[in-house]
Amino acid sequence: MALSGGGRVAGIAAVTDNLVARTRRMTFSAPVTHTYNPLVYARSGYDRYVARFGGTAKQVILVGMNPGPFGMAQTGVPFGDVEMVKGWMGITAAVAQPASPHPKRPISGFSCTRGEVSGRRLWGWAKQRYGNPGAFFKQFFVLNYCPMVFMEASGRNRTPDKLPAVEKKRLFQICDQALRKSIEILKPQWVVGIGGFAEKRAQDALNGMGMKIGRITHPSPANPKANRGWAPLVESELAAMEIGELNSSAAGRWFAGRGLETAGPSGNAMGPDGTDRHQLFHIAAVARRAYRGFGVR
DSSP states (O other), X not given: OOOOHHHHHHHHHHHHHXXXXXXXXXXXXXXXXXXEOHHHHTHHHHHHHHHHHOSSOOSEEEEESSOOTTTHHHHSSTTOOXXXXXXXXXXXXXXXXXXXXXXXXXXXXXXXXXXXXXXXXHHHHHHHHHSSHHHHHTTEEEEESXXXXXXXXXXXXXXXXXXXXXXXXXXXXXXXXXXXXHHHHHOXXXXXXXXXHHHHHHHHHTTTSOOEEEEEOOOOTTOHHHHTTHHHHHHHHHHHTTOSOOOHXXXXXXXXTTTOEEETTTTEEEOXXXXXXXXXXXXXXXXXXXXXXXXXX
């Protein structure tokens, strides 16, 4: 039975409640000394994000790994750079404190002055590409696979894939179930991992659902590919999966921001040399399918 907008939001809330309850009881060994779960102390921000943008079925769910210390850890919103969440999404919320704050990783909530590079890249691309949040979220939604932040004594972030095998197994079972339930509620055509870890977890968690699963490059500043220009890279990756066809208005905004222009009655995006960028994206998609035929990804 198809869910209404309110039914989807309530469904995601129930998944979140279960995820919080099951992860709350978990403990982790050294070198992890502190854990944060923003779905607990920053739940208000997350709930507002879901209520505002998660009430409709989506074509694509983008899945990240886990919260960043200056993004979702501060705002409760996936990849939640404060500037983008407040300024573009129009979301603000009260944020409490974790049960055991790390002295080198304070939680300032929406008063945090440090930006989240990955979040600025992801949401900055969405803003430039689609203009307003409603246009982006009509097609996309963004979730994190794991809700927790893991920190060492130094304050260094430790990603879930670096946890001991026994701890990973228990955590991944919980997160797999939450992702599966979320996908059942949002009913996308595609689930796209933001990075290889998220893609692999989606493949395992959604096995047997007949879901199309793909991957885009992670926007982290630790990723050299992302530092060479993440927005055009992710455009080509999505085009290769035939996701997010460029419409004339969105294409005009996106290419205008790069010194390009749209021309012609069809709204084809043209570069200064007359190159039709739509055609290039189509060629990339055809090439990608051909390579897959030879077992190349």
